[in-house]
Amino acid sequence: MLNQSFNGGVVIDNPHPVDTVGIVSAPLPDKVVLPLQQRIGDEAIPCVKVGDKVLTGQVIAKTEDHFCVPIHASISGKVVSIDKQIIPHKSGLKSKCITIESDGKDQWAEYKGCGTDFLHCDQATMIEYIQSSGIVGLGGAGFPAHAKLEGIQDCHTLIINGTECEPGIMCDDALMQHHPREVIRGVEILLHICGAQRAIIAVEDDKQEALNSLLMYCHNERISIEQIPTKYTSGAEKLLIKALLDIEIPSGGFAIDTGVICQNVATTKAIFDAVVDNRPLVSRIVTVTGSGVESPNNYEVRLGASFEHIVSMSKPNTHQHTIRMGGMMMGVDVKTTSVPICKITNCIFVNKLETKPSTQECIRCGQCNQACPVDLLPQQLYWYAKSEDTDKAMDYNLADCIECRCCDYVCPSHIPLAEYFSFAKALHRKTTEDQYRTDIARERFEFREYRLERNKQERTEMMAAKKEELKKKMANDKVQKDKIAAAMARVKKTKKANDDA
């Protein structure tokens, strides 16, 4: 067990614990809805038409954007529509999706990977398999896995995040308990790709079962398994690295800058599937929990199935519910259970509708700054965010806020601090952009003024030069004329003289 850790963070017990963490295989959904817009990058372009028959694992949309992964059909059947549908996003806005109706056969497209003796494959091929299999970070961030693995120079440590980012979520715990072999093999693949000397699998100390099953399958001396204290925000990459290695990633920097790569356990398992079989990511494990369901559980479910598909299996009670995707701290509220499960849907919280405690004034008690895992002063940031003084808020390092909501959680006045901060960040972005635009416009205007002035001056100079030239020419002409006149006079004179003679 480790002694060092980061400052702050909050200890929250799992609000809805279960006796045994299992995985239930959810039945094939009748229909799946697959959004074309992923967490980052361009929207994918469909490569199927309405009415096309598709096989499970077949690519149905892709983009040229290198940051993106292709989108695969998660069931076999018929494409019934390509239109805008509600996706699980806090805006509640619709986004373009491909809807596939199942034929009930679940016929898979053919695929071929490196096979079980994958070590003979070179890194580039593996990374290509990872990308073409559609793998993104399954811990909730959705960052494309291949993008993290490309062009690695000096990586000394690979960290596998098995910390379960928030209380209540059990999907990674379940995965480690029931698929330890795949996780360990996945780690070996990642070690091969990134060339690190060692890998550390980080498991929280309340997950003894997961630790035991991993230990049972781990026979590689380059892989160690470390327990870390169960504390919220341990799952955040930079803080996990601090807790495990006592390395502080510089503000604004990335883990790889210090030679560390971090991947989630579920992503690691998916990478194993991708590299060994080149089998695309078409399902994931999702936790369904909360005060609104009788039996919280984990479900292995096809992507694009509706929330309702697995929520109904956890026996929802008859209360009015609120639905939240992701954890209770950083998740997003969604309006209905008809939205599709995405690659980042690690958990669905179904809670009884409760009235929020009313907000009171900030009394600067400082509990927030004790809880802040990145050592900010939320009480000061709140003051400046509220008065929309974003410059001052930036002085107090607003940009470093990870919006983990530890401050919200401990605030005795129940102030939604993180919301203020996310608003202030957006405001700052906007004012900076506006400022940039104004600056550009001003520069252009000033340059135009300068150009007009310069043209005018050049013209005046040119005119003056021309005039001068003309004058000179005229003067020259006069001399010529005089000469001609003189010559003429001379000629006349001579002629007259001749005539006279």
Place this chain on the structure above:
Amino acid sequence: MMMHSNALNTNQIMRQVMYALVLGIGAAYYFFGWGVILQITLAVVTAVVVESAFLSLRKLPVKPAVSDGSAILSAILLAISIPSIAPWWIVVIGVAFAIIFGKQLYGGLGNNPFNPAMLGYAFLLISYPLQMTTWAGEFLGLSQVIDIIFNLTSVDALSGATQLDEVKTQLALGKVVAELDVHSISQAWINVGFLLGGLYLIVRKIITWHIPVAFITGMVVISSILYFINDQIYLPMQDHLMLGATMLGAFFIATDPVSASTTPKGRLIYGFLIGVLVIIIRVFGGYPDGVAFAVLLMNITVPLIDYYTQPKVFGK
């Protein structure tokens, strides 16, 4: 559906601070009698009336703001800082001033740069120095106190100056410290009462240790230096600690989170300098005690202290 911790909310924090005051108030009651209780009652009633009136003028909901307990707490702190036999209008004016000018005019709870109770106290001390420095000399019963507070009998026979005042007068008359009896059983016990209450607040994590420890350290350091320079005219540090409003100031006044520094390092600087100022005002100033002025002076510096004592942010 955001979850909140089960820790205390703002109203409960205010209430805990009031509970922590009980020991000190009990000691004051034991030595000075019913006046202490009567002053607190008058102060609380005034605070509720003034706060409600002002909130309705500002067209704000009255109940949530009054029930947060912050006005009542300020009133209690002011009431226990003034002499238990001060006339009734003293506490009424003081509390009204504290609530209106110290708090509501800045925008209410959380927006006031100064500690409202100390602003009220300073206002009273400057305006009514006589009433503010005449203390009960013995335990007084309820009827006696009612007579005095509502101006029905003369107070002369029953009153005296505080110990700090007395020391100051005697030293001015040319006596040396060794000749003086500076010890005061009543003040020592009241200070002990507030010290225990303050420790309770630290244990309950309602305040952090930074301000009280720095406050007392500041007092100890500066009074020891002075005592070392000349032990004939300067009191030793243990006398300073057990006289006047030391413990009340260290644990209950300077720790008011709204007007205090809010960074860990800043709280140490803030507390230390208040401690230093308290001694300087006590020893060299015109008033017997210096807690109120020291706190108000340091309140002004809080934005500066907070800005320059930001903790190192992760990764910077």
